[in-house]
Amino acid sequence: MLIDTSTSRPSTQTTQAPSHMRRHDDAPDTADLFARLANLEDGPERDAIRDQLVKAWLPMAHRIAGRFRDRGESVEDLRQVAALGLVKAIDRFAPERGAFESYAVPTITGEVKRHFRDRMWALRVPRRVQELRNKVRIARRELTQTPGTPEPSVADLAAHTGLTEEEVSCGLEALESFSTLSLDAELSGDDDGYSLADTLGATDSSFDTVIDRESAKEGLRRLPERERAILYMRFFEDMTQSRIADQLGISQMHVSRLISRSCAQVRAEAMGQRGRRGTDGRSTAV
CATH class of the missing domain: 1.10.10 (Arc Repressor Mutant, subunit A)
Structure with missing residues (x-):
């Protein structure tokens, strides 16, 4: 809903009180209009009176919006928010409550403050x-x-x-x-300027490797010498299981089982779960 905020003076149809009775220039005497509004059902006549009240009190809404200038929001947008607060105040006001201004000022001010609280923060904070x-x-x-x-x-x-x-x-x-600040914002005004994104570091995959290596060290130390030798030949010398089997004089199937079992034990050690071990402290390799 957009409201024409260009009007700075009350409508000529609005009943004006003598100037010596006004608290401000933008506080018109609209008691009769509010009394008529309260007795009307929804319809064209009620809408017309409501519009007159909005135009009559819009300068006050603009004045309240002006208190919040220079806070990162345009004056025109603030005036729109204040105008919406004014409409809410008119719709909710009952003439028996007293002066409309006393009710409208906190209502409009609260609407502007809620706008800053709920819409203007880049990050949601309590x-x-x-x-x-x-x-x-x-x-x-x-x-x-x-x-x-x-x-x-x-x-x-x-x-x-x-x-x-x-x-x-x-x-x-x-x-x-x-x-x-946008990540694409230029941080330097010369030809060799760079953006904020250029100053951000990239993820170094080597950190994961270091963590994995340190986590596996203790588990590798606990393996029997033969299993450590098999893992070294397989993963550091890139030897095939058949070649390892020929060098150790065992079957390729046995090498495969030892590799799988040793890896599982090291993984369990790294995860804080001690692998199953024989009663003599050695792995239960067959």
């Missing part, structure tokens, strides 16, 4: 962390109002806000979570 971020942001602004003032430390911010240093640090980290 509401408590968002509140810490806001306190830290306001404190930094207050402590650096004087030109030339150095950036406040964590301790300075903690003393100013009444938060702990840990909470301030959490709020400072959240300040960096509000927006993200």
Whole structure:
């Protein structure tokens, strides 16, 4: 739903109170319109009065949206959000509650704040962390109002806000979570510029090899000398099972069984499960 936010003045059909009775220039006297709205069923007449109320109070919604400028969202988008909050306030307001402005201001403000909380964060963070971020942001602004003032430390911010240093640090980290930088963003303005993605490391498959080797060492040490020799000839000298069998004077089938059994035992050792062993501490090879 898009609302025309270009209107900055109330409709000429709106009943205006004398200027000396207004709290602001954009607070029109619309009590009669609200009274009529409350007594109408859904239909063209109710929609027309509702539109008049929106146009009459839209400048106030714009003013509230302006309080949130310079926070990473365009003013026009903020005005749209505030206008939606205004529509909600008009639909929910009951004239017996008192002045519409007293009800509408917190309703519109809450709608804009929810927009920042739910739609503007690049990373989803808990509401408590968002509140810490806001306190830290306001404190930094207050402590650096004087030109030339150095950036406040964590301790300075903690003393100013009444938060702990840990909470301030959490709020400072959240300040960096509000927006993200594309991996394709150029980090250098010259011809040899590079992107953020170029600074990221790649996965080194050798780490897995090192981990596997270290995990297998103890299991290999526990193998009998013949089984260790067979594994060495098979996996490090790349000898075939038939050639190993001829060199050791045993059958190729026996070599195959010893390799399978030794590998299973080493794997069990690496996984923290001791393989089945004979009572003399040797493998139960046949």
